[in-house]
Amino acid sequence: MQVAEALAQRADGQRRVEQLMARVTDSARYQEGETPVEDAQALLTEIDAVLDQQESLIRRINRTNAATPLGDGTVTDALARRDVLRYRHRAVTAAADAASGRGGRDHGRHMRSELVSLPALPVAELRAEADRIAQEIRELDIRIQRANWEVELLD
Template identity: 70%
Template sequence: MKLAEALAERAEAARRVEQLRARVVGSARYQEGETPAEDAAALLAEAGEVLDTLETLIRRINRTNAAVRMGPGETLTDALARRDTLRLRHAVVTAAADAAAGAGGRGRQLRSELKMLSALPVAELRAQADALAREIRETDVRIQRVNWEADLLD
């Protein structure tokens, strides 16, 4: 099985667990004299089985991510950490540019109101955000390529 297939299975298992959780919660109590819509104990047992499968998948994915090389001195885990940090950095820079540009704020209503000035260079921040977005896309493409090339480890 390829790593990308395991990632898809992991996502599906996580969705299944969430669906089962919601069904267990909905069936955990019922009114006296009525029958519950579903057997909460059976749903809970099924959720346990799916969680066991999910744990195995996560362990194998993590082992694979730590072992697969993206390049000299870089594992897939390193690339994932880099992508996550780039996304956070992009969000911070974009938020700073939006705030400095006055996005979401209102302009002066009256001449007597104080004029707001930008404390940050908006154009430079937007250019930096664009460069970060490009780096995120490039990193993500590299990660996706490896996901479809790497075999899942046991």
């Protein structure tokens, strides 16, 4: 099985657990004299089984990512880099939005007597930096996805 397939299985498992949890919540209480819609205890047992499978799958994915070379490091290193780039992109974009007056407050001047607010940061440079970071994220994502389809999942 390829890593990409394992990631799809992991996502399916996560959805399955969420669905089962909703069913447990719906069945955890019932009115006296009625029968519960489903056996909440059986659903909890099923959740445990799915979570055990999830743990095994996640361990295998992590082990494979740590052992798979990608660029100057491993897939695990690339995933960490991508996470940090996403945070950096959000920070730079938020700073540019705030400096340009798009940060949720009205920074314009409506009357001559009002004070003018000025940007404390170079908006155009920040936007260019955000674009550069977004491009780096896209390129890194492509390399990670390629590795996910080329690499066999370890045991």
